[in-house]
Amino acid sequence: MTEYLEGRFDSWQAWQEKKNFDRQYVVSFIKTPKEVNRWLYVGAYAQSGSKPHSIKGVVYDLTLLPASLDFAGRLTCSYERKGRQAYPFGESVAPTCEVYQLNAEKLHLSEFPGFKKVNVSFGELARIVRQAIPSWRAALENVAGVYLISDQLDGKLYVGSATGAGGIWARWCEYLNGHGENVRLRKLIKEGGAARAENFHFSVLEIADTHTSGADVLLREGHWKEVLLTRLHGHNGN
Incomplete structure (x- = not known):
């Protein structure tokens, strides 16, 4: 399936x-x-x-x-x-x-549930991106913001942000390689193999207009890193 x-x-x-x-x-x-x-x-x-x-x-x-x-x-x-x-x-x-x-319609993944309910596995995200499911793309492409990756294997968290054209959608598309070019996540995938990414779940912490300055979004990203202790106990390296 x-x-x-x-x-x-x-x-x-x-x-x-x-x-x-x-x-x-x-x-x-x-x-x-x-x-x-x-x-x-x-x-x-x-x-x-x-x-x-x-x-x-x-x-x-x-x-x-x-x-x-x-x-x-x-x-x-x-x-x-x-x-x-x-x-x-x-x-x-x-x-x-x-x-x-x-059925009246062809089987496909669920429609976008709303930002507060987003919690998709790496495999689900890969299918959403490859199929470019319209409701997901439309929602995520039009917002900047701060997102969370939770590692179901060791419980560690990673906080990231997305700004500019393409918003969160464009940034999450980059994670199809498992690490999105993040240094710590890339090391994790290198050591554990591609299947290591199957433990990741993606959610949205907060959203902003895509015209919000990158500096403002980074400030909010830093706030969440401090609150969730992702630099000390998570996958964030900075």
């Missing part, structure tokens, strides 16, 4: 450890989380060959069929998969696969 929400499903699916897709068409479903026997339909693909992967397995040439897009991300089916076969043939699935629900 993560790969689908991040827009990486097609490339993720194309690589297979074994030759699982040696048929003319591939119809793709994703098991929905926290629901028994529910599968989200994400599209039908034409298969036109494969080539060996440079390290392991094969990479298929899959072309998403335009006619399948109307229901992709909207249609949920009910199907009980029996046995351990990960890639069953369509003729074995069709007799017991039924339409469970058809």
